[in-house]
Amino acid sequence: MNKKAKRRLVVVGGIVVIAMLVIVAIAGSGGSASSLSIGDVLGGGYEGKKVQVSGSVVADSLTSEGSRAIFEIAPEDGDAAQELTVSYDGALPATFGTGVVAICTGTVTDGMLNATEMVTKCPSKYESAEGSLTVKGLLDQGEAMVGKDTKVCGYVRGDIQAVDADYRFEIESQGATLKVRYDGGLDENIVDGCAVVITGSLGEDGTFTATEQPAIDEAVSE
Template identity: 40%
Template sequence: MNAKMKKRMIAVSGVIVIVLILVLAFVGGNTAATTLSVAEAAENPQAGQKVQVSGNVVQDSFATTDNVLTFKIYDPEGDPATHLEVRYDGAASSTFGNDVTAICTGKINEAGVLECSNLVTKCPSKYENADNALQVSQLLGYGNEVIGKVVKVTGTVAEGTLTAAGQGDRFVLAESGDKSVVLPVTFDGALSDEVTDGATVVLTGAMTDDGKFAATDVALEG
């Protein structure tokens, strides 16, 4: 074997070694997470290991500071008093809210907080008949007469207005036949992923003094 061939083989071997190192690093960084319950994660945090914990968001436990979302989850089939704190440095989807099922993947730090790198939220779809619901224009036409009174209103979700809970107005409700007639809606509960731009929804709640509709329930028209 001549010197030129030896140099070529050494270069090829070097490339192969580098590729193998990169592949092993990628596989090592994407190993499957250990699935834990909320109680297991709270009692045996396994600090530094990649875990996945599912639970429901504790009522009004969430806050966003400097674009970091913090919240607590509990096991709806376990002890509701056992909570796990979660920290998520990312934008929560519009489905995020009180009691939504949150699937959190990440590593638990020494303080027992799950540093979440991947957050998936799920909420079953709810449907409600809109026969007895008011249109947006009808509701607004009552003025101050309906402030604080529980009513149902129907309309469509205005495009580009959906946000996660805790980010201000949850979405804007538009009149089904006239998109210029709108009503800002506040809601901190869970939304199904079928509540999207243009979806027709039926809301239960009441008008507030500031001209917004404080919803206690959001369902798809069905």
């Protein structure tokens, strides 16, 4: 091999090495997120870093700025002294709501977590429909049931809406339908066609507001 060929080989080899270093650097900068506690993030030292944090959604903390949802999460053990603000630019999962555990991944900026990914987990809940009213039975009693604590059962009809929608879902039984409001998280198994039992009260506008997490009818779901 002559000197010219050797020189060309050295140059090409150097270019390959540099390209590999660049690729490694880029891959490293977009690597997996560090899993941290809320306390870790609030303690500082993670500005600009990609992290994953989980916590329970704090009641009445959800606001919006355009398409961006802003809310607070607190440790699952209930330590209210530690709350982290999360900004999430995306569609809220149907299971999102007060008390739901949100697993958020994103970058820490000015002490806030700008999340690009979020999943929720909500414990399953089953309950018997025994002693509950059907939708028709509730509505047939009209104004006499407005504002009264009661339990109603039925089948979910249609899609589950996000927590910031006018209502979460509709249920149907004995040919009558009822819109249900609920600001908490929903079991991911509550979908179209699922039999549910809901505790709450009927409003003057004809919408039923749930005061507890809607439950799957254990008898129908077995």
